[in-house]
Every structure is written in structure tokens, then in C-alpha cells.
Amino acid sequence: MAITAPAMTEELGQTLAREQVSLWADAWRRLRRNRLALAAFLYLVLLAVVALVAIVYTPYPMAHQGVAVPYSPPSASHLLGGDAQGRDILSRLMIGAQISLIVGVGTQLVVLAVGLPLGLLAGYYRGWFDTVLSFLINVFYGIPDLLVALILVVLIGRSSLWVIIFAIAVTRWMDMARLVRGQTLSLREREFVEAARSTGARPSKIIFKHILPNALGPVIVQATFGVPQAILFEAFLSFLGLGVPPPTPSWGSMASDGIAAMRISPHIVLAPAIALSLTLMAFNFLGDGLRDALDPRQKR
């Protein structure tokens, strides 16, 4: 082992890097064994494929009314039947998948872009920045998210995917910020950070090379759980009529349309309801699996 201080830190960093690689490999092994999480992952891949396909092809144009008999049950020509306006439910469901995935993943990307740096900075530098951030986080926590999102949609005046993503991200960024801040706070006290600091490493290097990789585990888990939260949120918004404007179908708006016709044609509400439930469940099972796999306290 080289004797000079920077060299030793470098070695230590490499050893830890090796440990991290094996931590990820370890986690992957554990995840692979979790049947439920794997099934969930496969379902989500399938969903993504369907959403991608829907960009270029759906059995029928999703906005065309009258291509199917209104309220018609599933049949050979319309696999999921027709809705109240005679539109093909399957096609609309496919577009709905796009909406859900875009909103779900999109919000998490925004949340990461905002919460990650804020949390890292607040946790590492502490001081007034941390105090301000913590205060903001507490304020935002006290307000019911749906209500804020609804008001935002009203204030902005109109709704679109971007507006929705923005509204959801505004109400949920603090989960990520708080998590990252907590992780940073505890990681900065660990010995390898002290070692790095004692050899004069720049703060940016410490944050990016030492703290961030170690905080990544819980961050990934949080983001995975955040996606279904966002999808659920969007479903609520469109259920209430404040989501993406018609005729673009969201699973939520399809469900609210379907409830009115529940007596005569339950399939109109069941299709989006089941799609929503399965998708949310899949993300939750995957998140559970990831959390168990990345938990360093697991013995094998």
C-alpha cells in the first residue's frame, strides 16, 4: 500500500469502490431472487412497450367517436369494447399508458433534479441554507398535496402534461430533498469522508465521489415509490376533470366516465381501473424488492 496520504485515500476510495460494486452485484443477486419484484418488472417493461407502440399504432384512433357501438362489450373487433361515445377502449387505454408513464417518470425526474442537489447541499454545508430548506420542507408538508395541485391547475388556467407534472412535483419534491438531506447528514460523519477531507479533497469531489454514490440506494427506492404516487395523483386529477384535456384519455378520466355507465357496461370503468391498479401494484412491488435488495442489513 502506498504511504503518502493522498495515495492512501485513493486506495481507500478504490477499496470502497470495489465494495460498492460488490454491493450492487449483491443487491442485483437478491433482487433476482424476488419473484414478485421480477414479475412486476416484467409487467412494467411490457407496459412501456405498449406505450411506445401506441405512439405509432393503436387499433383505432383514440379520439374517433363511433368506431365502435357505444357501450358495447369486448368483442373480436374491439378487444375491450366501446365506451359511451363509441370510442375503442383498448386504443384509449394504450394512450392512457403513455400519459401515466410520462407523468409518473417525469415527475420523479423533476423531483430528483430539484431535491437531490438541494438535499446534498443542505446536508453537507448545513448552516443557514439548511435551516431555510428545512423550514420550507416543513411548510410544504403541512399542506394537502391534491388541494395545492388543484389550485395550481386553476391558477395556471389550463391543463396540460407539463402543468400536471409541475403541479405534482411542486407538492412532492420535499420527500426526496428530506431523504437526501438525511443521508448526506449521516454520511458526512463517516470515516471515509473524514479521511477524504483530511487529505484536502475539494467539497465537490467529496460530495460526488463519496457521498452521492452511497446515498444512491435509498434515493432509487424513493424514486421507485414516487412514480406510483405521481401516477395516482394524476389519476385523481383527471378523475375530477382537471387532468389532461379531452379527448386525450387518461386512465383517471376514463374511469370517471365509466362510473356513470357502471350499471349497464361495467367494462368501461373496469378496464382503466384494473390497468391503474396493476401498474401501481407493480411499481410498489418493485420498490419493495429494491428496498429489500439494497438493505445492507440483510444477511445474504
Next chain:
Amino acid sequence: MFTKGSLFYIGQRTVLIVFTVLAVSSIVFLGIHRLPGNAFFSERLRGSQEAVLLHHYHLDEPLLVQYKTFIGNLLHGDLGESLIFRGVKIAPLVAREATVSAEVGVTALIFTVGLGILFGVLAAMRQNTWVDYLLSTTSVIGYSMPNFVIATFLLLVFGIYLDNLTNGAIFYEIGWSGTYGTPGQIWLPAIALGFPYASIVARLTRASMLEVIRQDYVRTARAKGLSERVVVLRHALRNALIPVVTILGPLVIGIITGSVVIENIFGIPGLGKEFVTSILSRDYNIVIGVFTMYAALVGLANLGVDLLYTVLDPRIRY
């Protein structure tokens, strides 16, 4: 529980709540009043009528003056008048609707917490048996489903299928007679509202119980010769519930949020329904009023949860 210290704490928190409500209210008020001018009235009015109405609602005054009037009224408990239903005072309307929402919300809460704790304890005591696995799976399903999906399934089963099956003997009809609902009407929306959270509570209780049951003081309790039932209920559960109380705050907020959707499905004349109706009909005064009421409810709920802590855990004193 009612020591001098805790009364002081309650007083402090109440002041904080008042400030928060004022702040939230102000933000919404100012935000809405920035909207383009005649968005306030949906009808096309003739010149003089419009001027009269604008004057009646103080909308012809400068913003700062309007704001001062608003805050002044607010501190007296006056939330103004509805824009669409002229002459209807908002404060009593919103207050009454809050009680309706509370009726359903509290029922949902009792269901959530009660059932959740029950199943959580059961799963923990029968760890790794079929009871446990059943609970773990249903709980994920439970909190994964949007509450309107649960409501849909419940309605399909109890409102349609069972009706057909039993020829009308078991039948749930969507409808709400009068202001407050009967138990026959409340139970379905309450279950739909609370089910996702019951699952979360069950999961958390189970995890918490499993940890607590390994603790040394549980071993001591057994070594004293106490019956297993006393050990579980008196020693283990009380400690296991502490983390559960932690999520009660967000849980109540979640129920408040969820009620917006549920009330709309079931036509319950509560705060949530009013909120959506007023947004869709652009009755901004009511929007402000409802939001103010929500802010107050959330503040009170959080305070309640914090006080509940002291009952459970004597190490926490304010």
C-alpha cells in the same frame, strides 16, 4: 396530560395554526385575484349591473384594500359571499360542509386505524404463517389501488352483483338524503376512503410489533409470569404503536385529500365536493373559503396527533 407545560404548548400551536391559516388564505386570495379581470363573473352583464356587482363584492377597489378587508373579515370569521349564489354566506356553508366531511372522514379513520392495527398485530403474532402472507399481499394491493377504484369495485359488488344475486336484499344505492348520512350510506364511502390507509397501518403495525416483540422488556414481562395476552397487549402493543402515531398526521391529510374524490363519486355534500364544484364553476370566493377551512383542519389534525404522542409515550413532554 394537562400540565402547565402542555397547555402552554397547545396555546403556542394554536397561535401557529392561526398564522398558518392566515398565510395560506392570503396566498390563495392574492393568487386568485391576479387572474384576468372579468373571470369573476361567468355571465355577460350589462354595464351598470356589472358595476353594481363589482362594487358589491369590493372588486372595484385596489388590491391592497381588498386584501385588508379580506383579512379583517377573516379574523371575524367571515368568509364573504358566494359569487354565483348571491347572498349565500360562505362561512356557515363551509363550516357545515366541514362537519359532513368530518363525519365520513372520522368513520374512515376509525376503520383504518382499527382494522389496520388489528391485522397488523395478528400478522406479527402469526409471522410466516398463511395469515401473515395473506396480509402482506393484500396490504400492497390495498394501498396500490386508488380509492375510486376500490369504491368502484365495492359499488359493483354491493350495488349491482349482490343486488342481482339476492334479488334486491343486499343493495347499496348511491345517494345522500339530507345533510348527514345514515350508517347504511356512510359505510361504503368510508371503507373506500380508508382502505388504502388501513393497509399501510397494518404493514407498519406488523413491522413495529415484530421489532418490539424482540425487545428485552418483553422478555422481562414474560419472565415475570404474565400471560401472553397481557404481554402482547400491554407491553408490546403500546410501544409498537408509537411509530404508527407518527404516520397519523400524513394519514389524516391523505384522508382529507381522498375525500375530495370520494365525495364526488357518492354525492356527499362535504368540503371536497364543494371544492371541486367551486373550482369548476369558477366561484373563487368559495374556493378561497374552502381552502382556508382545509388549512385550519390540517393544523388541528397535526396538533391532535402531537398531543396523542404524549399519551402513548411518557418520555415525550412539551
Next chain:
Amino acid sequence: MTEPVLQVKGLKTQFFTDDGVVQAVDDISFDLHAGETLGIVGESGCGKSVTALSILRLVQEPGRIVAGQILFRGDDLVTMPEEEVRHIRGKDIAMIFQDPLSSLNPVLRVGFQIAEAIEAHERIPGKVALGRAVQLLKQVRIPAAESRVRDYPHQFSGGMRQRAMIAMALANSPSILIADEPTTALDVTVQAQILELLRDLNEDLKTAIILITHNMGVVAGLCSRVIVMYAGRIVEHGPVERIFKNPQHPYTWSLLQSMPRLDSDRRKRLVSIEGLPPDLIAPPSGCRFNPRCQFKIGRCLHDDPPLMEVSPEQEAACWVTMDRALKKNGQAHA
């Protein structure tokens, strides 16, 4: 000699884990007489705590008693139904544990927890039980007992908590008190006080005490007899003075050697026992101590020595014994 109040015969307790079967307690036998103070000594993991838990049938899954008898006043505790064992717990045989902070329920008042021990076995009104709790606190020398009884555990100091646990254990005047490392979590001055308290209680109440510890010094302060355990077995036992003056098993000898003394030569290095504690899933063949023993002979590697008498009332499980080992090296005993 009177009938022993507790007889442990061939006790075997094992833990069935994913990695294998851990033989925590492997064929332990000993007697305890009324009013006697018995010490059980050994390093962490040697099975002494599990032995104590086995006596009260407190061993939890994945562990259980697989063989042996524990005779208390003639009845076998191993085969007794759970309900009957519950009647004995806290009443005839009581136990106190190592960490009094974690062993007391943090959300219940101390007085309540003591009264609870009484009410578990007697139907008396709560007020009466609480009154007795106050008396018990006084008996364990806690000042201001009347007001202290309404406090919570976190309001007590470490030593006071342990006294409170002792009070709780003695609430129903048990014939046997098992103390599992009662002083390990306390600092040295408090340790001495607790030991003194236990000694006085033993003299006044004639309660038999089983003291479990890894600290030989603690044993010397309180016990009349001592059992030395290693790898789930008893390797030596006998009267305390005899063992201290003339230990026969190399492990006992090493334990005593490794005790730092104020009067020892400061230039000499501290003695420690080489090697690691044994794997209880696959213990070494022959004598279990042989990998770490500096006096072993060929036979030790494949023949497991039984307990053999080395002097009146003293038995050791060793083919060599320290007498012979030291004579061989030309040393005499201290």
C-alpha cells in the same frame, strides 16, 4: 445434605438456524441448594445465558430445549405445560437481566411494573400491590421510594434501575433468583453496590442465587460455588476458593491469569487467551478447548474428556489438569 431445590440433568438446548444447528447448551448438569450462591462463568457465547433462559423456559424460536430435565422441587420444568411454568415464573424462580434500561418497559411507571409482578400471581387490589412495591423499593435501598414509585425508567439512574429490577424479581419472595450479567452494564462503583445488595438479600431472605457473568472478580465477591462453561459444556466446577486457588482446567486457569491485577509486574504483557471462540454448529473434535489450549496432549485431539473429580467437591473435564501441566513445566501453583 438436603435435597437440592433445583436439579439440572443433561440439559441440551439447540438453535435451528438457516446456517445449521447451534448446540448452545450441550449436556449440562448441576444442582442448586436452598440459599446457595452459584456462579456460572464463561466467555460470550458459551451458553451460560441460554442455560438460564432454559430454566425458565424462556428460550424463543428458533431455539428450544431438546433433551434433559430441570427438576424444581421434584417437578420437571421441561415437560411441564406452559400454564404451570407461567405460575413459577416470577414467583418461585425469578430472573433479572443485563441491561436494566432496555429490560424495563419505557412507557410504564416503575411502580406499576413492580406491582404487575405481584398481581400476576396474587389477586390483590392495585393499591395494595403498589404499597408493596414501595416497600420493595425501600428494601433495595432506593431513596424517596414513595415518590420514585411513580417515575418512569428513564428517570432512574443505571444503578437504581437495576435495583428496581431486583425489587421486581423479589416481589413474590422466590426461592431462586437468576441474575444474568446484572452488573455488566453498570460502572464499577455501582457494580460493587449491586453485588453487596445481592449478598445481603441472600443472607436475609435465604434466596438461592445463580449469578451469570464473564467476570471472575464478580464471582469471587458473591458466590460460594462456581461452574465454568465453555462451548456449551461445563469444563470445571467446585467451591469458589478451591477454584481460584487451584484451577484444574486450562481454560479456568487462563481466565484467572488474564484478570489484570493491581499488584502484578507492570512490565509483563497482559495475558489473553489465544484463538477464537468455537463454532457451536461444528465444534472441534475431542476436547472442545484443544485449539486454544497450550497444555494439550495427543489424546485431547480426539477424546472428549468427561468431568472427573480432581479434589473433593471439585471436578474438571481435562485429561491433563493444571497440576500435572505445571509440574511438567517445573512450576508450582501460586
